Amino acid sequence: MSGKLLTPEEAIRRTLFDGARVMVGGFGLVGCPLTVVRALNESPVKDLTVISNNLPDPGVYLGRTLLLGKVRHAIGTYFTTNPDVGRAHVAGQLEVTLLPQGTFSEAIRAGGAGLGGFYTPTGVGTLLAEGKEVREIDGRSYLLERPLTADVALVRARRADALGNLVYEKTARNFNPIMATAARTVVAEVDEVVETGALDPEQIVTPHLFVDHLVIARERL
Amino acid sequence: MRDRVARRAARLLRPGWVVNLGIGIPTLMARHLDPDAIHLQSENGLLGVGPPPSAAEADPNLIDASKRLVTRRRGSSFFDSATSFAMLRGGHVDAAVLGALQVDERGRVANWAVPGEPVLGVGGAMDILAGVRTVIIAMTHVTGEGAPKLVPRCTLPITSVRPADWLVTELATFRHGGSGLRLVEIDEGSSLAEVRARTAAAFEVDPEAGLREEGLP
Numbered sequence: 001m002s003g004k005l006l007t008p009e010e011a012i013r014r015t016l017f018d019g020a021r022v023m024v025g026g027f028g029l030v031g032c033p034l035t036v037v038r039a040l041n042e043s044p045v046k047d048l049t050v051i052s053n054n055l056p057d058p059g060v061y062l063g064r065t066l067l068l069g070k071v072r073h074a075i076g077t078y079f080t081t082n083p084d085v086g087r088a089h090v091a092g093q094l095e096v097t098l099l100p101q102g103t104f105s106e107a108i109r110a111g112g113a114g115l116g117g118f119y120t121p122t123g124v125g126t127l128l129a130e131g132k133e134v135r136e137i138d139g140r141s142y143l144l145e146r147p148l149t150a151d152v153a154l155v156r157a158r159r160a161d162a163l164g165n166l167v168y169e170k171t172a173r174n175f176n177p178i179m180a181t182a183a184r185t186v187v188a189e190v191d192e193v194v195e196t197g198a199l200d201p202e203q204i205v206t207p208h209l210f211v212d213h214l215v216i217a218r219e220r221l
Numbered sequence: 222m223r224d225r226v227a228r229r230a231a232r233l234l235r236p237g238w239v240v241n242l243g244i245g246i247p248t249l250m251a252r253h254l255d256p257d258a259i260h261l262q263s264e265n266g267l268l269g270v271g272p273p274p275s276a277a278e279a280d281p282n283l284i285d286a287s288k289r290l291v292t293r294r295r296g297s298s299f300f301d302s303a304t305s306f307a308m309l310r311g312g313h314v315d316a317a318v319l320g321a322l323q324v325d326e327r328g329r330v331a332n333w334a335v336p337g338e339p340v341l342g343v344g345g346a347m348d349i350l351a352g353v354r355t356v357i358i359a360m361t362h363v364t365g366e367g368a369p370k371l372v373p374r375c376t377l378p379i380t381s382v383r384p385a386d387w388l389v390t391e392l393a394t395f396r397h398g399g400s401g402l403r404l405v406e407i408d409e410g411s412s413l414a415e416v417r418a419r420t421a422a423a424f425e426v427d428p429e430a431g432l433r434e435e436g437l438p
Contacts, residue, residue, distance in 0.1 A: 030281065077345075080342030085341055086338070089339055098341065100346075100347040101264065103347075103348070104302075121310070121352070124382055126379055168294075170294065171282060172313065173266050174265055174302050176301070178302065178303050221282065
């Protein structure tokens, strides 16, 4: 069996701490590591900065993390579908940083790739350009965007091998592979762990060096 | 009425194109497209979006960017979000059809922030406007209260400084070129007088606008 395998409770206890920056995969709940997020909600950790496309769904999973008061700062692209985010933000209990989805994705990619940032045409001349350096390159204007990194990434994959190589499931892939590159410690929730060598190397999306811990999913969509 | 907008916008797409459909009226367009001719890209990581599944086909891990269950076409592919936005921002997607709250004389689009509410969602709209080759706005001509959505200058926060290329409503189709908005088609149930009455923005009129039934220049 894999030396990386932990229970969800152990995975949270070993990796998360008060004030941590944590990336959580998923586009809504699709590709969100439900079992690990539930363990996070049952743990005492607080004051988290959560880097996730949104905080899904109202009242459950990351939406519940928010209601439990564990989230100090949310960084993502689309919080409109969870009205609790607006309420917490208006009440001054939640800092929100909004990024265009392509900028958010690329910032995570840049963070994982060791880059200091990147110039993107997205957002030039809009409210989301405020405070950002504008640079003209070959006649076109770009914004300087900084990389995103985290202490911990909680990701969801379909299957791992014992070494921690990952393959994904349809549109549940979304932000997970890039988040797996951008955090110091990575916990991957999977449906099953197969023996090393059982995954086709041509199909592996996340090589094992990015993955620290594996958790078997107890709940799924 | 929304379906009429969707049908008219669908006529602007060319066989072989890769197209991203936004939230709102654009989601109604799929049924007006030839699935063998148009490849739908969804920014959550799927190229080759198929129609909604039967109960037996439904897979909770197979959704589009509106979070609706979908199927996939033959030859489809899955990819991560950074790759998806490399496609969109990098100019590899032929067209996007987006909804809008306002469009102005410069072709600028406002479709992400609503006045008086905290701004908490932007999604992929800014990246799509920044990079997709042809941007088509599909929207109702006026708001629910009857206020023109085609205005001299957007009063809502703009999504991009890049102008939309086409604007389609239930009354008319406009092209945005270097010299501003140009009315190129009037719906057979409408008239130039009605379009003028319900539009706050200035626009030129193509001499053939009222005559054109099918196809666009």
